[in-house]
Amino acid sequence: MDRFFFVLAFLVYGVSFGGFFVHMITLKKPVKRAALWVLFCGFILHGLSIGARWYESGHPPVVNFHETLSFVAFFMTGLYLALEQKYRLKTIGTFVTPIILLIMAAAAVQPQRVVPLPPALQSIWLPIHATICLISYAVFALSFCISVMFLIQERQIKKKHLGGLFKRLPSLDALDVMNERCLKVGFPLLTIGIVTGSIWAEEAWGRYWGWDPKETWSLITWLWYAAILHQRLTVGWRGRRAAIMTIIGFLTLIFTFIGVNFLLSGEHSYVSRF
Amino acid sequence: MSQGFKQQTILLIGVNHKTAPVEVREPLALKGAEEEPVKLFAQIPPVDEVLFLSTCNRVEVLFTSTDPKRALIELKELWAQKSGLPVPTIDEHVYEYRNEDAIRHIFMVASSLDSMVVGEPQILGQLKDAYRHASDFKTTGMVLNRLLHKAFSVAKKVRTETKIGSQAVSISYAAVELARKIFGELSDKVAMLIGAGEMAELAAQHLISNGVKGLIVANRTLERAVELSTQLGGDAIGLDEIEDALVKADIVISSTGAPGLVLTKDQVKRAMRPRRHRLLFLIDIAVPRDIDPAINDIENVYLYDIDDLKGVVEENKQERAKEAKKAERMVEEELLKFLSWMKTLDVLPVIQGIQEKAEAIRRRELERSKKYLGNLSDDQLEAIERLTNSIVQKILHDPIVCLRKNASNEECVKALLDTTSILFNLDSN
Numbered sequence: 001m002d003r004f005f006f007v008l009a010f011l012v013y014g015v016s017f018g019g020f021f022v023h024m025i026t027l028k029k030p031v032k033r034a035a036l037w038v039l040f041c042g043f044i045l046h047g048l049s050i051g052a053r054w055y056e057s058g059h060p061p062v063v064n065f066h067e068t069l070s071f072v073a074f075f076m077t078g079l080y081l082a083l084e085q086k087y088r089l090k091t092i093g094t095f096v097t098p099i100i101l102l103i104m105a106a107a108a109v110q111p112q113r114v115v116p117l118p119p120a121l122q123s124i125w126l127p128i129h130a131t132i133c134l135i136s137y138a139v140f141a142l143s144f145c146i147s148v149m150f151l152i153q154e155r156q157i158k159k160k161h162l163g164g165l166f167k168r169l170p171s172l173d174a175l176d177v178m179n180e181r182c183l184k185v186g187f188p189l190l191t192i193g194i195v196t197g198s199i200w201a202e203e204a205w206g207r208y209w210g211w212d213p214k215e216t217w218s219l220i221t222w223l224w225y226a227a228i229l230h231q232r233l234t235v236g237w238r239g240r241r242a243a244i245m246t247i248i249g250f251l252t253l254i255f256t257f258i259g260v261n262f263l264l265s266g267e268h269s270y271v272s273r274f
Numbered sequence: 275m276s277q278g279f280k281q282q283t284i285l286l287i288g289v290n291h292k293t294a295p296v297e298v299r300e301p302l303a304l305k306g307a308e309e310e311p312v313k314l315f316a317q318i319p320p321v322d323e324v325l326f327l328s329t330c331n332r333v334e335v336l337f338t339s340t341d342p343k344r345a346l347i348e349l350k351e352l353w354a355q356k357s358g359l360p361v362p363t364i365d366e367h368v369y370e371y372r373n374e375d376a377i378r379h380i381f382m383v384a385s386s387l388d389s390m391v392v393g394e395p396q397i398l399g400q401l402k403d404a405y406r407h408a409s410d411f412k413t414t415g416m417v418l419n420r421l422l423h424k425a426f427s428v429a430k431k432v433r434t435e436t437k438i439g440s441q442a443v444s445i446s447y448a449a450v451e452l453a454r455k456i457f458g459e460l461s462d463k464v465a466m467l468i469g470a471g472e473m474a475e476l477a478a479q480h481l482i483s484n485g486v487k488g489l490i491v492a493n494r495t496l497e498r499a500v501e502l503s504t505q506l507g508g509d510a511i512g513l514d515e516i517e518d519a520l521v522k523a524d525i526v527i528s529s530t531g532a533p534g535l536v537l538t539k540d541q542v543k544r545a546m547r548p549r550r551h552r553l554l555f556l557i558d559i560a561v562p563r564d565i566d567p568a569i570n571d572i573e574n575v576y577l578y579d580i581d582d583l584k585g586v587v588e589e590n591k592q593e594r595a596k597e598a599k600k601a602e603r604m605v606e607e608e609l610l611k612f613l614s615w616m617k618t619l620d621v622l623p624v625i626q627g628i629q630e631k632a633e634a635i636r637r638r639e640l641e642r643s644k645k646y647l648g649n650l651s652d653d654q655l656e657a658i659e660r661l662t663n664s665i666v667q668k669i670l671h672d673p674i675v676c677l678r679k680n681a682s683n684e685e686c687v688k689a690l691l692d693t694t695s696i697l698f699n700l701d702s703n
Binding site for chain 1: 452454455456457458459547549550551552553570573574576578582
């Protein structure tokens with residue numbers, strides 16, 4: 001059942017992307033409204049898929065790659081819809097939906113069978129730690145999209161090549177402010193995610209920190225985002241430099257999330273084994 | 275025909291934003307020249323009447339001459355000499371229009387059909403200023419006076435009868451559009467004007483109507499800054515306080531008449547840290563430029579000069595194209611009317627020649643007869659003057675009417691003029 005809803009959500013997201021794309025070209029408001037509604041439907045279907053899976057397995061579906069990726073895409077969609085509701089920034093959908101689709105595609109190619117939870121993971125900390133981390137990933141994925149948009153728009157204005165996209169992208173200030181907000185939300189979540197993970201590690205393995213590759217890379221990612229936030233708040237860094245740093249931060253995050261599990265072995269490598 | 279009856283040719287030579295970059299337009303504007311450009315050009319012998327138009331987008335010399343070839347060569351040489359640009363560079367960038375094309379061009383310019391932002395209203399005012407300036411130096415005459423007045427009336431007609439200027443478009447409009455793409459909402463932004471001229475004022479009004487929070491007016495003379503800031507509601511500062519004000523300002527519009535740079539890269543760089551790297555948008559609408567172009571390299575700083583704004587206004591072009599077509603048709607109609615007046619101008623020297631010759635004969639014969647007439651009273655002398663005058667006028671009346679009537683008939687006017695010249699033996703004079 002969960003697969004049925006997952007595929008349906010995937011397809012509906014695809015339709016929504018088409019809508020956002022058409023909106024970017026035509027700039028017709030009804031097209032965007034329709035695309036948003038379609039995306040919302042996709043979000044509901046996606047939620048049903050996750051719920052069905054949770055029901056079926058009896059534990060939060062945040063254990064293997066298929067589940068975690070699907071979860072990130074789900075939260076990203078939700079966050080984007082909330083953001084759109086509040087700020088109504090034009091054409092962000094055209095940049096966000098492809099990323100959502102990409103994550104969905106990555107989730108789709110992963111093994112999807114539901115397996116019983118190994119004893120090491122049977123803890124109240126699993127939903128807390130994993131969910132918080134995955135939400136922060138979703139927030140950072142969103143800030144990545146916004147940073148890419150910022151760089152495109154910034155380049156056009158700086159180089160004075162005011163092409164078709166210029167008219168269609170939001171203002172630099174709006175993108176920068178949005179980026180900072182994402183950072184301010186995502187960073188505390190990531191911090192809490194790491195802290196809860198650490199507490200859980202103490203419970204499961206008797207140690208808070210073990211320099212496991214996943215932990216080390218989490219720390220690197222955390223330090224990187226901490227640096228951006230620090231520079232933003234104290235020195236007032238913003239604009240292009242902040243956007244580039246955000247993009248690098250997100251790439252580090254992807255490595256922490258996915259790369260580490262494939263390339264380096266550690267306590268978290270169970271994820272890739274399911 | 276003899277020298278004296280050579281036709282007046284209307285010529286226009288110039289550069290605009292389409293044909294020459296700002297680096298070429300700047301020196302051609304002759305801003306720093308010791309002598310008024312219009313006076314300078316008027317001194318060229320083959321140039322009869324002249325008008326010099328210099329705006330941020332164009333520099334043009336409109337003149338008349340009976341020897342256009344020589345006038346053009348000498349004018350270019352003088353222009354090259356005063357601007358410091360070599361003649362080949364000028365040749366490379368200028369456009370030259372003659373008679374019909376020159377008239378059409380000046381009509382198009384006045385109606386703002388040749389402007390970067392089609393329909394912008396400033397150009398008419400600038401052309402009027404240039405004309406007033408030329409009149410002050412008495413460098414215009416019958417032809418240019420008539421041409422310019424016609425151009426003004428064409429512009430007015432275009433403005434009232436088409437929708438070409440219905441949207442507020444101008445350089446400042448384009449600047450505001452761009453500011454919106456950088457800042458989004460302008461309601462919490464502070465604008466700074468450097469230079470309190472007409473351009474700056476216009477831009478300021480535009481920004482205020484778009485809701486900027488604050489306004490700072492910087493000017494060389496503080497008095498003028500205070501005057502403008504009181505009028506628009508803002509703070510006045512001197513030019514030496516710009517750097518401090520940069521910390522507060524988000525949008526800077528510069529349009530001073532200063533020959534050198536008003537804002538340097540170092541100044542802006544220094545201001546960025548205390549501004550906490552907030553985005554800064556600078557618009558340089560002055561020619562020569564006020565702001566160092568290298569400032570655009572600084573992060574989070576965006577500098578646009580007049581040429582750069584072209585891109586922004588490009589968007590509006592299509593919308594205006596339709597109205598512009600209508601306006602161009604109106605210009606063509608007026609052009610035809612003016613050309614037919616111009617043709618009547620061709621016969622004027624001949625008519626003048628006949629009249630002068632007849633008058634000379636009358637005087638000579640009168641003088642010769644006087645000694646045979648003995649002592650005459652003043653009344654009698656006056657009566658004879660009147661008599662001879664009237665005989666001459668009556669004899670010349672029909673030929674003159676005939677010439678005037680056929681003035682606009684291209685086919686026969688040349689033959690008629692030649693015949694008249696031969697019949698009255700005008701060449702020998």
